[in-house]
Amino acid sequence: MTEPVEQLLAVLDLEKLEEDLFRGTSPDVGWQRVFGGQVIAQALSAAIRTVPQERTxxxxxSYFLRPGDPKVPIVYTVDRIRDGGSFTTRRVVAMQHGEAIFSLSASFQRYEEGFEHQITMPDIPKPDELPHGEALEEILKNAPSAVQRYWKRPRAIEFRPVVLDHYISGRKLDPYQHVWVRCRGEIGDDPVTNTVVLAYLSDMTLLDTALFAHGLSVFDERVQAASLDHAMWFHRPARVCDWMLYTQDSPSSSGGRGLTRGSLYGLDGTLIASVAQEGLIRPRRQE
Structure with missing residues (x-):
């Protein structure tokens, strides 16, 4: 297992302080605020610890209420809303400096047989057919320095976008994106670990898709961008060390906000999860 993956799993392994009370920390990567996917995954991890194992x-x-401070721990309080015959509901509030920075509601269900269907995965190039490593660096050599630093930084999650135009062209594009994504190291088949890491990576690349239509990216200094809310539906078990296609579209931006929808497919075409997120995207105010 590579070091970034070990670090990620350590970050998602919360400390239990008391019944229904947990504490998480953030990695020291030089960011001014906590990555949203980390808070989603930690809050989900806290909720899972209060639910019977047979319910997934x-x-x-969830809602992002305030920027998270990466220098201090985050305390997660779990409220056991309901334990029903088939479903269990939990509410989690993340606290820092005496204030709520994030809230999450999650629903759990015991396994049931039932109707089953799914939409078909788009037919696009497979990850091995896309540029990566030195080939990717060559494509991005004229991209803004912030983009190059981001792609060179060691990380637990690997991406292979089908199209890289929004990083290097500045052209207005159709608001659609396809990104292959996976965990860089082997983490095994434990369903809880895979679910939590899937929640973590689901917050990646979404806001960019909402900026395609405007010829911008989240790395553009002219843009103020932040996640506002995040919803996710888990359809089938995931194995996040295998390649997954994250296909996204942004149906609308207005009022300083952009909406993006996503679908995560396994390499075999199985629909694993669906995602929706609204984010703040507005021109940065000049000082």
């Missing part, structure tokens, strides 16, 4: 998360809905 089928959906979560």
């Amino acid at each position: 998360c089928h959906s979560l809905h």
